[in-house]
Amino acid sequence: MPRVKLVIEYDGTRYVGWQVQLNGRSIQAELREALGKLLGAPVDVVAAGRTDSGVHATGQVVCFDTERQFPLKAYFRGLNGLLPEDIAVVRAEEVAPEFDPRRWSRGKRYRYRVSNRPTRSPMRRHTHWEIYAPLQVEAMASAARHLLGRHDFSAFRASDCQAAHAVREVRRLDVEGAAGDAVSFVVEGTAFLKHMVRNLVGTLVEVGKGRRPEAWVEQVLASRDRTQAGPTAPPQGLVLEEVFYGEGPPPRTAGDSADVFDDEP
Known part of the structure; x- marks a missing residue:
């Protein structure tokens, strides 16, 4: 039975997030519905990670199994004719039967966008966090260096985060x-905790606004206390840009297995 990997792009403004939920339409539900129409049978779709309500993606990775034999171009041409205009398949390939988009991931890249114009921007309201006061970009860049490496990021996880532990590695x-x-x-x-990226950004913006010194970020990280960090940045500025893979699943050591699971960064 072929296993197909898709890279999808979406504007998450109208959706409750990636995962199927009872309170509204999800990206997963739209893709599953379109695949069912294309293949003529229900399809289970899994993704590299969940994105929260309002979060976007240019490089989300999903996969599914199917008994139908279609040329790969059918999956982006055919599906794009069935999907709503704010979701699109940008690439399709057949992968090994054991491929798992989450467990085989070697890392992810997110981009968080801020509009720092002195007035509001109608074109950016769904894609950027609008901050009108000038930000100190160099100060934020300097403070960000304290967050590089492998640390306990408890200070930057959501209060309802279900991850087994908070140790993660930030490579960039x-x-x-x-x-x-x-x-x-x-x-x-390597992977992220629930709301981790948005909490990192919210904390760095406190430095950018001049409310906190650069060294404060290091103190927040060491505290492992969410109440010491900055606010959670709003979801519309966040984009999942890319999921990284190698030739197979990455090596894992005892205690590292939770690294492959992230939850709505």
Whole structure:
């Protein structure tokens, strides 16, 4: 039975997130419905990770099994004719039967976008966090260095996060752009805790606004106390850009298994 891997892009504005829920339409439900129409049978779809309500993606990875033999182009041309305009398949390939988009992941890259114009932007309201006061970009970039590496990120996890432990590795945290225009936070790591990226951004923005010194971020990390960190940045600025894979599942050591599970960064 072929296993097919899809890379999908979506605008999450109208959805309750990736996962099927009772309180509204989800990306997973829309994709599953379109696949059912294309293949003529119900299909179970799994993803590399969940995205929260209002969060976007340009590189979400999903896979499914099917008994039908279709050329790969049918999965992006055919599905894109069935999916709503704010969801699209951008790539399709057949993968090994044992491929698991979550367990085989070697990391993810997220981008969080801030509009730093002095007035509101109608074009950015669904894709950026709008902050009108000028941000100190260099100060945020300097503070972000304290967050690189493997740490206990308890101070940056949501209160209802279900992860077994809070140890994660942040491989990259860049602050790009210029005050008065667009600023991006590019975060790459092995996996993420619930709301972790948004909490990291919310904390760095406190530095960018001049409310906290750069060294405060290191103190927050060491505290392992969520109440010591900044606010959770709103969801619309967050984009899942890419999921990284190798030739097979990455090696795991005892105690590391939770790293493959992230939850609505």
